[in-house]
Amino acid sequence: MADEDFVEFAQAAAGRLRDAAFLMCRDWHLAQDLTQTTLAKVYANWRRVRRADDPHAYARKVLLRCLIDQQRRRSSRELAMSAPPDRGEEHPAELRMTLLDAVATLPLRDRAIIVLRYWDDLSVETVAEVVGVSAAVVKSQSMRSLSRLREVLGETRAELFAEERH
Amino acid sequence: MGDVRVRFTDDLARHPAPPLGDLVQQSMVQGRRLRRRRRLAQFGAGGSALVMVLVVGLAVGPFGVGANDVGPPGGAAGGSPARPVGSAPPSPVQRSDGPPGLMGVDDEGRANPFRAGLPTSSTTVIGTVRIGVVPDGDLLPTTPQGALELLTRLLPEGKTSGYASLQGSGAGPSTPYVQLYLDRGAGPGMLRLSVYQGGLGGNPAPGTVELTEVPDNCVQNKMVTVHHPDGVQVNLMISTCVDWGAKGTLPARPVLSVDEATAVAASPMWGTKLPAEFVVTGSKRFPSLARSNG
Numbered sequence: 001m002a003d004e005d006f007v008e009f010a011q012a013a014a015g016r017l018r019d020a021a022f023l024m025c026r027d028w029h030l031a032q033d034l035t036q037t038t039l040a041k042v043y044a045n046w047r048r049v050r051r052a053d054d055p056h057a058y059a060r061k062v063l064l065r066c067l068i069d070q071q072r073r074r075s076s077r078e079l080a081m082s083a084p085p086d087r088g089e090e091h092p093a094e095l096r097m098t099l100l101d102a103v104a105t106l107p108l109r110d111r112a113i114i115v116l117r118y119w120d121d122l123s124v125e126t127v128a129e130v131v132g133v134s135a136a137v138v139k140s141q142s143m144r145s146l147s148r149l150r151e152v153l154g155e156t157r158a159e160l161f162a163e164e165r166h
Numbered sequence: 167m168g169d170v171r172v173r174f175t176d177d178l179a180r181h182p183a184p185p186l187g188d189l190v191q192q193s194m195v196q197g198r199r200l201r202r203r204r205r206l207a208q209f210g211a212g213g214s215a216l217v218m219v220l221v222v223g224l225a226v227g228p229f230g231v232g233a234n235d236v237g238p239p240g241g242a243a244g245g246s247p248a249r250p251v252g253s254a255p256p257s258p259v260q261r262s263d264g265p266p267g268l269m270g271v272d273d274e275g276r277a278n279p280f281r282a283g284l285p286t287s288s289t290t291v292i293g294t295v296r297i298g299v300v301p302d303g304d305l306l307p308t309t310p311q312g313a314l315e316l317l318t319r320l321l322p323e324g325k326t327s328g329y330a331s332l333q334g335s336g337a338g339p340s341t342p343y344v345q346l347y348l349d350r351g352a353g354p355g356m357l358r359l360s361v362y363q364g365g366l367g368g369n370p371a372p373g374t375v376e377l378t379e380v381p382d383n384c385v386q387n388k389m390v391t392v393h394h395p396d397g398v399q400v401n402l403m404i405s406t407c408v409d410w411g412a413k414g415t416l417p418a419r420p421v422l423s424v425d426e427a428t429a430v431a432a433s434p435m436w437g438t439k440l441p442a443e444f445v446v447t448g449s450k451r452f453p454s455l456a457r458s459n460g
Contacts, residue, residue, distance in 0.1 A: 003194070006194070007190060007194075010190040010193060010194075011190055014186055014189055014190060015183075015186065018183065018186070018189075019178060019183070022178070022181070022183070023174060023177075023178070028181070028183055028184055029184075032184065032186075032189065035189060035193075036189050036192055036193045036196065037193075037196070038193075039189070039190065039193030039194075039197070040193040040194075040195075040196035040197040040199075040200060041197065041200065042193075042197070043193055043194050043196075043197030043198075043200075044197040044198075044200040044201045044204065046197075069396065072395055072396070098173075098176075098177050098180070099170070099173040099174060099176075099177055100174070100177040100181075114170070115174075118170040118171055118174065119170075119171060119174045121171070146170075
């Protein structure tokens, strides 16, 4: 029964978790690995997690922790990658910097805040809980990061800031 | 906000995701493995506690007989001298999922003439060190030979010998656990080193240095543990005997101070992978390592 619950949860969460991981790391293979590790950890604690208010938020927290660990490992131990991250096919028309490229210039925590806030559409409070910072930090960092993204993208489009004005 | 999400969606559309495949099933397999490891660790901790309870129970006597015979506080009835107020030693930490061979449970698997009864160990945090950055270059999975090669380069000057690869209790097949003798001019002393990647979470911060003392165990008399990033811990054991295999052990002087051992174990090069040079050179320098039953 618990397994069935977990499978149901995992099937619903896997795609979204993997997309969020990809937006933060720009590498599908890594995103897949991180998602599997995340779900494995959730499964290992499933009895406790299923009783939590929001298992999805817990899973995001684990995912972020896995990504931070992976980045730390990479920066301290691994070689530079022999092949560039999976970036898909690029067409001449798409050579302009994408939002994904711009987000990659942000520190990991800020990247996570942007992805959780604007891709996963989580509330400021939930993002704060997942990232482990205060709601005020989430707000201020979102603002700064959007400003930075706009700078990097060379745009003055007000829409990028639209939400933060509310 | 809408704009950001739309642009994320566009970007994702440009980088199509591979199929999820059996990710959920694989995560369950991996999760079961994690659970098993955790249970084993808990079982180990419970087992250790049970052994302690039994030992204390036997020492005190059945039904508490003798427990009331120790006299008044202050040790005036022939017990051990009273400890001055405020001089309690740091609380020992019993390790449940530590490195191979730890806890003094006779990792030789045979009688040790320098030990009496069950060993008692205590682990205390003795400081922190800064773990540096690994130099650039190729990395290869750590092998016993690679670990010995690195160890011999990190040790103070002296003659090394008695190289061996060990298989201790709790060590996985991929856990390097090696031994050598170091002679700094006053005769050989034994050192053992293991590189161990701990379980999930709960590890002390990288750079934490712990000292485990097992007075009853001459092989692992003192063990310095330096915690590295990613849950890796490097344990360097300073023996007060040398292990002559089937011939037993002979007393020997410790050849490293705790500070020297800390410096060796804190090298940023230790990990589940080593700079390739050490692994390659080690395999040539130690082509056939003795396998101790340590």
